[in-house]
Amino acid sequence: MATYNLTINGKSLQVDADPNTPMLWVLRDHLDLVGTKFGCGIAQCGACTIHLDGNAVRSCQLPVSAVENSEITTIEGLSGEGDHPVQKAWIEHDVPQCGYCQAGQIMSAAALLKNNPTPSDEDIDNAMNGNICRCGTYTRIKAAVKTASQNL
Amino acid sequence: MTTVNTKINRRSFLKVSALAGGGMVLSFSWLAGCKPTAKEMLAMPKEWFELNSYIKIGDNGLITIYSPNPEFGSNVKTSMPMLVAEELDVDWKNVMVEQADFYPERFDRQFTGGSQGIRQGWKPLRTAGATAKAMLVAAAAQTWNVPASEITTSNGEITHAGSGKKAGYGEMASLAATLEVPEEVELKEIKDFKIIGNSKKNVDGQKIVTGKPMYALDKKVEGMKYAAIVHPPAFGMKLKSFDKESISGMPGIMDVFSINIFKDDYARNFFDTTTFPEIVAIVGNSTWEVMQAKKNLKAEWEEAPKSEFMAAGFGGNATEVTVPAGLENTSSHKARMAEYIQKPGNILRRDGDPEGQFKKAHKVIERTYSAPFLAHNTMEPMNAFAHVQGDKAEIYGPTQAPEMIRGTIEQALGIPKENIQINLARMGGGFGRRAYSHHLVEAALISQKIQAPVKMVYTREDDMSAGVYRPTYSATYRAALDENNKLLAFHVKAGGIPESPIHANRFPAGAIENYLAEGWDLPSNITIGAFRAPRSNFIAGAEQSFLDELAEEMGKDPIEFRLELLKRAEMDPVGENNDYVPSRYAGVLELVREKSNWNSPQANVHRGVSAYFCHNSYVAEVVDTVVKDNKPVVESVYAAVDCGVVVNPDAAANMGEGAIVDGIGNAFFGEMAFENGAPTKTNFDKYRMIRHREAPKKIEVHFVENTEDPTGLGEPLFPPVFAALANSLYKATGKRYYEQPFAPQLEMQNLRM
Numbered sequence: 001m002a003t004y005n006l007t008i009n010g011k012s013l014q015v016d017a018d019p020n021t022p023m024l025w026v027l028r029d030h031l032d033l034v035g036t037k038f039g040c041g042i043a044q045c046g047a048c049t050i051h052l053d054g055n056a057v058r059s060c061q062l063p064v065s066a067v068e069n070s071e072i073t074t075i076e077g078l079s080g081e082g083d084h085p086v087q088k089a090w091i092e093h094d095v096p097q098c099g100y101c102q103a104g105q106i107m108s109a110a111a112l113l114k115n116n117p118t119p120s121d122e123d124i125d126n127a128m129n130g131n132i133c134r135c136g137t138y139t140r141i142k143a144a145v146k147t148a149s150q151n152l
Numbered sequence: 153m154t155t156v157n158t159k160i161n162r163r164s165f166l167k168v169s170a171l172a173g174g175g176m177v178l179s180f181s182w183l184a185g186c187k188p189t190a191k192e193m194l195a196m197p198k199e200w201f202e203l204n205s206y207i208k209i210g211d212n213g214l215i216t217i218y219s220p221n222p223e224f225g226s227n228v229k230t231s232m233p234m235l236v237a238e239e240l241d242v243d244w245k246n247v248m249v250e251q252a253d254f255y256p257e258r259f260d261r262q263f264t265g266g267s268q269g270i271r272q273g274w275k276p277l278r279t280a281g282a283t284a285k286a287m288l289v290a291a292a293a294q295t296w297n298v299p300a301s302e303i304t305t306s307n308g309e310i311t312h313a314g315s316g317k318k319a320g321y322g323e324m325a326s327l328a329a330t331l332e333v334p335e336e337v338e339l340k341e342i343k344d345f346k347i348i349g350n351s352k353k354n355v356d357g358q359k360i361v362t363g364k365p366m367y368a369l370d371k372k373v374e375g376m377k378y379a380a381i382v383h384p385p386a387f388g389m390k391l392k393s394f395d396k397e398s399i400s401g402m403p404g405i406m407d408v409f410s411i412n413i414f415k416d417d418y419a420r421n422f423f424d425t426t427t428f429p430e431i432v433a434i435v436g437n438s439t440w441e442v443m444q445a446k447k448n449l450k451a452e453w454e455e456a457p458k459s460e461f462m463a464a465g466f467g468g469n470a471t472e473v474t475v476p477a478g479l480e481n482t483s484s485h486k487a488r489m490a491e492y493i494q495k496p497g498n499i500l501r502r503d504g505d506p507e508g509q510f511k512k513a514h515k516v517i518e519r520t521y522s523a524p525f526l527a528h529n530t531m532e533p534m535n536a537f538a539h540v541q542g543d544k545a546e547i548y549g550p551t552q553a554p555e556m557i558r559g560t561i562e563q564a565l566g567i568p569k570e571n572i573q574i575n576l577a578r579m580g581g582g583f584g585r586r587a588y589s590h591h592l593v594e595a596a597l598i599s600q601k602i603q604a605p606v607k608m609v610y611t612r613e614d615d616m617s618a619g620v621y622r623p624t625y626s627a628t629y630r631a632a633l634d635e636n637n638k639l640l641a642f643h644v645k646a647g648g649i650p651e652s653p654i655h656a657n658r659f660p661a662g663a664i665e666n667y668l669a670e671g672w673d674l675p676s677n678i679t680i681g682a683f684r685a686p687r688s689n690f691i692a693g694a695e696q697s698f699l700d701e702l703a704e705e706m707g708k709d710p711i712e713f714r715l716e717l718l719k720r721a722e723m724d725p726v727g728e729n730n731d732y733v734p735s736r737y738a739g740v741l742e743l744v745r746e747k748s749n750w751n752s753p754q755a756n757v758h759r760g761v762s763a764y765f766c767h768n769s770y771v772a773e774v775v776d777t778v779v780k781d782n783k784p785v786v787e788s789v790y791a792a793v794d795c796g797v798v799v800n801p802d803a804a805a806n807m808g809e810g811a812i813v814d815g816i817g818n819a820f821f822g823e824m825a826f827e828n829g830a831p832t833k834t835n836f837d838k839y840r841m842i843r844h845r846e847a848p849k850k851i852e853v854h855f856v857e858n859t860e861d862p863t864g865l866g867e868p869l870f871p872p873v874f875a876a877l878a879n880s881l882y883k884a885t886g887k888r889y890y891e892q893p894f895a896p897q898l899e900m901q902n903l904r905m
Contacts, residue, residue: 001403018403018440018441021438021440022440025438025439025440028439029378029438029439029440030438032372033363034363034365034369034370034372035362035363035364035365036363037367037369037531037532037580038369038439038533038609039531039532039533039612039836040612040835040836041443041611041612041835042612042835042836042837044835044836044837045531045612045836047531074363075361075362075363076362076363078362082358082361082362087361087362090357090360090361091353091357091358091361094351094353094354094357094802094803094806095806096225096354096356096357096360096361097225097226097227097806097807097810098224098225098530098531098532098578098579098580098581098582099225099356099360099366099578099580100367100530100531100532100580100581101531101580102360102361103360103361103363106361121849124844125844125845126845128844129843129844129845130843131843131844132531132836132841132843133531134529134530134531134581134583134814134841135225135531135581135810135814136809136810136811136812136813136814136817136842136847137806137809137810137813138813138842138843138844138847139809139813139847139848139849139850139851140806140809141844142844142847
């Protein structure tokens with residue numbers, strides 16, 4: 001066990017955890033930020049996607065000991081009122097079915113648009129390919145990313 | 153208007169007076185733990201009045217509608233309340249939807265599966281809305297001393313034109329809640345619908361996109377412990393022993409013990425499919441710690457003997473179930489299936505003289521199709537929260553079928569079922585997998601043992617290797633043609649491990665003079681369960697691929713060929729019990745032909761068509777494939793659907809799009825295999841799922857407009873896409889695809905997948 005000072009969603013937080021504990025479980029079990037989801041544990045599904053200094057990363061493979069000097073953003077901190085252009089576009093296109101993967105999809109999409117505000121179809125496929133949606137909402141996700149791109 | 157007698161065995165709105173007098177209070181939880189915002193609190197009524205199980209009206213006119221069925225992504229939590237709200241005649245923006253707990257005394261059929269939610273809820277949910285409206289009108293009539301027949305309602309307002317009196321529902325709710333339920337109520341005409349047929353956004357959309365806790369995996373209470381499980385590494389194996397010391401002293405680990413979910417004398421029900429009744433549970437202070445301990449646990453496993461037990465059938469009749477011993481392999485499955493393809497099967501239907509016609513045929517075409525086991529792979533792995541205290545149990549978990557698991561929990565815990573409260577979590581996917589809810593029993597047993605609330609979580613590996621798979625199937629089709637390429641007879645023989653996929657009375661039965669259907673099955677200890685459109689999800693692909701090849705052999709357009717067969721089935725049906733309406737079947741083929749511009753194909757776009765009937769609905773699909781940079785790409789999919797009245801059109805289209813993507817993914821990649829009883833794939837690094845890149849670039853879902861009562865939607869768009877894709881790939885590559893998954897064969901043709 002060790003104590004870590006973390007910056008999550010703009011807040012400074014202290015956590016006691018084993019250094020190898022993945023951020024996924026620090027967020028979910030220690031900090032009650034459960035919007036970040038567990039899907040596979042091996043960075044293959046994208047359900048646990050968060051932002052580390054603005055980049056999309058899989059929190060299930062990110063040990064708490066590696067993030068002390070970084071800014072972490074989770075789905076809970078993506079916007080103040082759930083009104084990030086990506087979140088609004090998701091509602092406009094009524095994207096979710098079961099909804100479980102969508103926080104990860106939204107975090108990947110938001111990171112993509114931050115670095116590339118006008119992505120092509122291929123850019124979207126490349127940036128989102130690590131996020132599985134078992135319900136198969138891919139066509140709506142792509143449409144929503146394009147809508148969000150227009151409303152940035 | 154349609155008059156409905158309210159005494160049609162509906163608990164839900166007849167027991168109003170009993171409910172008002174007490175009983176269990178529904179957990180009005182603001183969706184599993186989210187606190188209302190200040191703005192929401194201001195808009196909250198001072199008092200709620202319950203009109204029936206589904207409807208609560210606030211003194212300020214706010215409406216709460218309880219959605220009875222578990223939500224796994226088919227959007228019933230929006231569409232079922234829409235049925236209630238329509239007949240209640242309220243403004244949708246004043247409606248709040250709450251997930252009902254499992255409460256069989258108040259709700260019928262709290263089951264999500266078989267695409268039956270809307271079909272079976274259509275009249276009862278509307279009647280619930282209509283009875284509540286009638287009670288509000290009666291309350292106004294009494295208050296104003298005017299005849300109820302002169303009162304009208306609209307958007308949550310009650311008006312008496314003669315006297316100019318007006319009131320909101322909130323003003324009449326307190327009196328209405330005390331009135332008798334009317335014996336008969338009128339339901340609206342379809343043309344008068346204001347909510348049904350107009351797209352409404354997912355009521356949980358905002359919560360989903362902001363990451364609010366809604367799933368059982370998100371549950372946390374004071375003093376809660378975390379649990380992981382360890383099950384045998386292979387089908388046909390069971391626990392021999394485990395070494396407690398191997399993980400004692402690991403950080404955060406409290407206890408390790410085995411649990412057994414079936415008592416010896418327990419009579420199983422149809423949904424009591426479970427692969428490993430005895431498993432090891434590890435309890436600790438956090439998910440990560442119990443998952444670490446799981447890796448270190450030393451356990452010994454041994455081969456399980458053959459077991460025999462009685463289990464209730466789907467309808468309730470008990471049958472003896474035999475689970476064979478042994479460690480099975482995919483290679484031996486294939487060999488045994490090849491053997492059975494050659495043997496006579498059980499005759500399921502025979503029309504005319506198929507054997508005689510095959511003997512005198514000028515030409516016989518025979519093709520065999522196959523598909524592997526599939527894992528459901530819901531994005532949220534199996535998990536559950538349980539808190540057992542003395543003789544009371546509270547369980548919060550992802551289940552499609554709470555009624556089917558309550559008895560199992562009762563026997564496992566030794567607690568009477570009236571003391572077992574099952575609360576329904578939103579599910580991170582279901583696809584049939586969560587109709588088998590033994591994860592709830594496991595969590596409950598762990599909580600009972602440690603006497604504390606617990607959240608048990610499967611790893612992805614646990615989830616993928618726990619069985620309840622879609623079976624592996626095979627189907628052999630034969631057609632007899634005369635010298636003029638006229639179809640003389642048709643024969644299908646299909647089987648699987650451990651069930652046959654045949655629906656013997658479906659098309660093309662009824663359309664062909666000489667028809668034979670046979671089935672066979674082989675036992676296995678690999679457990680299976682419902683998987684989106686059970687049996688149809690294989691047989692549709694086989695049948696519709698064969699019809700495509702047959703049409704080509706006969707020199708006919710594939711849509712025309714199907715329409716000719718359907719014409720025969722309509723005008724002069726062969727045999728009896730034909731399980732489809734030919735004109736509605738033809739309707740979707742005609743609609744997809746129009747919407748896809750079937751008769752004006754584009755250069756370099758390869759098209760395949762398919763149509764199927766299941767879950768009371770008709771679907772035809774056209775898949776367009778192009779080959780780009782040596783890679784097959786699904787460019788467009790057009791679907792035509794006849795599922796009667798469409799309640800929530802945009803959400804219905806979403807569901808259809810998802811089913812199409814799911815079908816394309818499983819056709820290309822879906823495959824579970826076994827070596828010495830052990831699944832060869834246990835996570836998404838090996839089990840390939842369809843991803844963004846492989847999804848169709850465009851999907852159009854078109855609905856036939858009619859006034860038929862609604863039928864299934866979650867499943868029917870899934871089965872036909874397998875063949876539409878295969879037929880399209882044939883046009884693209886010149887090769888027919890008989891064996892799922894298709895990707896390995898495409899790769900052997902030097903195409904990139």
